[in-house]
Amino acid sequence: MAAKANENTYILQETQQISTINSNNNPGDDDTASQSTATPADTKQLVYEPNCNRLGPTSNLHQTGFNYVNSIIGSGVIGIPYALRTGGFGFGVVLIVLIAVITDYSLCILVKAGNIVGVNTYQTTQAIAVPQAGGGVSIVQLLPNQPNVVQSVIQPNQQSVIQATGGAQTVQTVQLPKGNVILLKGGQQVGQGSVIHSTDTDTGIHHGVQILSKGDDGSETLTPVIFEDESRKRREILARRPSYRKILNDLSSTEGQSVVTAIPAEIKQEDDERDGTTTIQVGGQYLKVLPASAIQLGSQDGTLQGIQTLTMTNANAGSQGTIVQYATQGQDGQFYVPVTVSAADLQAYQIRAPSQTSITQGVVMTSTGGLQGGQVVPEEASKKRELRLLKNREAAKECRRKKKEYIKCLENRVAVLENQNKALIEELKSLKELYCQKAD
C-alpha cells in the first residue's frame, strides 16, 4: 500500500512523556543507555527486544547521523520498536525508532527527550539529527534513499513541525505539539502491538501513544502503542502466572464488593440469596450446608441412580462437621454436614441427585472423625489423597470460575476502550476540522 502524496498528516496531542529511553532485554547488551551515560564515543546501536511483538528484523545503523532503517516487509502491519543510543549527539540522549510497517512502506518515528522529532514514511529511511546548543535536537533531516526529504525543527517542550518536500510518498506536514496521538491519513495503516521503549525516570508515568490511521475508504483506526516497559511488565506478570483470586480481589475492592468474614476462622459462612442456601468456607473450600430436609438420597423419582461413591471426610477433627462428597455417573458434588447432625441423623441425609443421572452402582459411605456411618474406612494415605483431590477439584472449579469472570471483565474493558476510542476519533475529527477552518 503506497501512501498517497501530500495526504499524510501527523498530529501529536497531549504531553508526550517519553523523556528517557532506556532499552533493555537485549541478550548480551550491556544496557547502559541513558541520558547520562551515553557518550559521543558510543556507537549508535539498535537494541533489539526479542520478546516484543514485532515483525521483521532488518535494521542497519550508520555512523553518520541518525540511523538507517530498512523497512520491514509484511502484510501483517505491525509496529516495530528499536531504541537507539545516540551518543553521537554529544549529550547522550536515547532515541526511539518506531517503525510501523505499511505494507511496503514504513513509518519511522524518532523520539528524543520527550518529543517525537521525526516522522517519515518510506521504504527505506535514513535520518540525520543535528544537535543544537542548549540541548535537544533542533533540526532533523530524514533522508530516505528516494528523493524525499523531511526536515523538522524541534523545540523542546514546544509544538514542532516537520515538513517534507518532493517524492511520491512525501510527508507533507508533521505537527508535534505536546501530544501522543499520531494521526495518519492517506491509506496508511499501523498495526496492533506497536511498542515504544521508554522509561520515564523522572515521573515513572507513561502516557499511551495512540496512532490514528485513516484509510482510503475513510475508515479510521486508533491503535494504542504499548510502551516497552509496560510490555515487559505484562510479560513478567504472565510469566508469574497471576492469581485470578488476586485479580478478582482487586476487582472486588475497586467495585465495592465485600467478602463475608464474620464467621470463626476455620469456617466462614455466607448466605446465598439466589437459592436461599448457606455456604460455608472450610479450610479454603466453599461448601453448601444442606439441611436434612433438603437432602434426599435418590433422584426425584425415588430411584437410586448414578451415585457411585459417597465419601465423608471430617475436615475439622469432628468438631465442626463433615464434608460429604458424592460421585455420580453424570455429576459429582459435595456438601457439608454440620456438627449438630448425629450419625443417626446422617442416615436421614440424602443426596438430591441430578435428575438426569441414574444410580445403579450402590453407595459407599466413608467417614472420619467420629462418624461411624461408613462401611469402609480408608487408609490414611488414601484418605489424604481423597481429601487432596477433593480440595483440588474445588480449587479447579473456583479457579475456572474466576478465570471466566476475569475474561468477562477483560471483554467489558475492551468494549469500554472501544467506545473511548470512538469518542477520541470523533474528538480528533472535530479538532481537525476546527484547525483547518482556522488555517483557512
Next chain:
DNA sequence: AAGGCATAGCGTCACGTCAC
C-alpha cells in the same frame, strides 16, 4: 439418524508460589 467437529466443562496431575 449417524457421524464429524467444535466447544465447554470437569477431574487429575504437575509445578510454582507462598506462608509457616
Next chain:
DNA sequence: GTGACGTGACGCTATGCCTT
C-alpha cells in the same frame, strides 16, 4: 523444608451444530 494453594496442561465426556 514442608504443606497448602493456585493454575496450566492434559485427557475425557457431554452437548450442540452441521453435513451426509
